[in-house]
Amino acid sequence: MAVRAWGIGNYPFPNDDEGTYLAQAWAVQHGELAHYTYWYDHPPFGWMQLAGVSWLPSWLLPDLPTLTQGRIAMLPVAAAACVLTYVVGRRVGLVRPAAAAAMLLYALSPLAVVLHRQIYLDNFALVWALAAFAFALSPRRHLWHHVGAGACFALAMLSKETIGVLLPVLLVALWQGSHRSTRKFSLAGFGSGFLLTGLFYPLYALLKGELVPGAGHVSLLGSLKFQLGGREGSGSAFETGTDAHQLFADWLTRDPYLLVGGGAAAVLALAVRRLWPVALAVLMLVLVALRPGGYLPQMYVIQALPFLAICLAGTAQAVVARLPGKPHVRAVAAVAAALTAVAIAGPHWYDQDRTIAATDDNRVYRDAAHWLRDTSVGDRSKVRIVTDGVLWLDAVDAGYRPGTGVIWHYKLDQDPAVTKTLPHGWRDIDYVVSTPALRGERTNLPTLGALLAHGTPVATFGEGDGRIEILKIGGDA
Incomplete structure (x- = not known):
């Protein structure tokens, strides 16, 4: 043990x-x-x-x-x-x-x-x-x-x-x-x-x-x-x-x-x-x-x-x-x-x-979890953020609204309960926590692909394919 x-x-x-x-x-x-x-x-x-x-x-x-x-x-x-x-x-x-x-x-x-x-x-x-x-x-x-x-x-x-x-x-x-x-x-x-x-x-x-x-x-x-x-x-x-x-x-x-x-x-x-x-x-x-x-x-x-x-x-x-x-x-x-x-x-x-x-392979996830908890983004109950499955619960614990406030990336295009809350598609999202698992699904999920194309990094943890980026959504790529 x-x-x-x-x-x-x-x-x-x-x-x-x-x-x-x-x-x-x-x-x-x-x-x-x-x-x-x-x-x-x-x-x-x-x-x-x-x-x-x-x-x-x-x-x-x-x-x-x-x-x-x-x-x-x-x-x-x-x-x-x-x-x-x-x-x-x-x-x-x-x-x-x-x-x-x-x-x-x-x-x-x-x-x-x-x-x-x-x-x-x-x-x-x-x-x-x-x-x-x-x-x-x-x-x-x-x-x-x-x-x-x-x-x-x-x-x-x-x-x-x-x-x-x-x-x-x-x-x-x-x-x-x-x-x-x-x-x-x-x-x-x-x-x-x-x-x-x-x-x-x-x-x-x-x-x-x-x-x-x-x-x-x-x-x-x-x-x-x-x-x-x-x-x-x-x-x-x-x-x-x-x-x-x-x-x-x-x-x-x-x-x-x-x-x-x-x-x-x-x-x-x-x-x-x-x-x-x-x-x-x-x-x-x-x-x-x-x-x-x-x-x-x-x-x-x-x-x-x-x-x-x-x-x-x-x-x-x-x-x-x-x-x-x-x-x-x-x-x-x-x-x-x-x-x-x-x-x-x-x-x-x-x-x-x-x-x-x-071996420590998970520092990027720990850093991203701390960012979710410690960084001020306004009223978290009103901010809409997309994460992968691993960081979803960290975002909930940080005060983001579960379900349609912090959104598991798989649900963007596959769950009607979520898509109906996004009348303007990707424009209704404020932040994306871009992880390797999330980026791997960009071609399968059109809304996710659009989010990654219109996000500006405000924080980056790690390097290369294993990095995690916090993307603020808005404007052009």
Whole structure:
């Protein structure tokens, strides 16, 4: 946890999704599901949890940028995932040292460290999914544990729906974790917990009259259709130049040892029956990631990391256990395997984790947040300013009017509730906080492009493509 916490507000560079989820958590704290029209882009339970854990950092450390406050709030989520990795390792037959090794492999992997720092719904979903596996594999085989497994996995999907690909694997774990004579009750209990918990989401949409598409309103099924087939694919991971290929390359640069070693161990783990659930989880997630033409998000790998670590530790334990000789010989072999792993991966992990802890990529965002809070621009309740998702909540905290006073740049051309307040288009805006994420959308959003073309810099933070500029709108370019 110290590795995750050191410099947590400085690295990595913010992803606009982080600001979006923070703003949606702020909306939950104020009695809404989203800071603009909730259009069922994801189930809301993820940012409901974020709302529950983010109030303490914002109360204790009010002077920090909201991004840093939100990342601090992710630390207990990361801690829970590490503990549950140990528990699941024990439930699939790992001895205590092997389960602890799996937890350390997961906890110290540079890929896990950097992704756990970020405010992603996948981190919440993973905790619930690991809890579901822990319940399903409980050695007590209690019916209520299997009901709990179903409820936990429903909460995982209500945190981030993409983790639903693990449902078949969880059923395999439940089959292993239940007794033959009572298995039908276990399956029925699991199904009850899963359905009764998961159906709250479509029931909400139904009661709102927003389950199916229709004129003048958003809908759950319409958004699901967009998520499944309306998004541009990431291409093939095997084709150079595609987004998927670049994403795999970035993951492997961070940590080739856990990804490649864990993937190979997952294949070998299929020979060990108790390891089937974690091995199948890895293989299922890899197959989905490698499917051609699908959309592959940056944070997708979060779901696979603990299962990769357990596969590595479990396979090593299985190999050592099959060595001939007395117990002390196997103990020496286990220590030798651990030292070999440290010698191979340790230097790379140390360099990567040190870079994560010591690098400061986010000074420009901190400076922009301070500008929003400290610079006088007149009556902030009447000033209209456009920001990206990351700085939206900083502007709200600084006193700008949420929604149509401080405007998330995506909403300029896509939300009728916003566009109807802009009868003169870009001329109705006073300032734009021009960030890399915002400039990247200028060709897709005509009003945003016009704003950037008619803005005059009044403050600039940083240089090059990573700079942030405060643009005052008016006149010609």
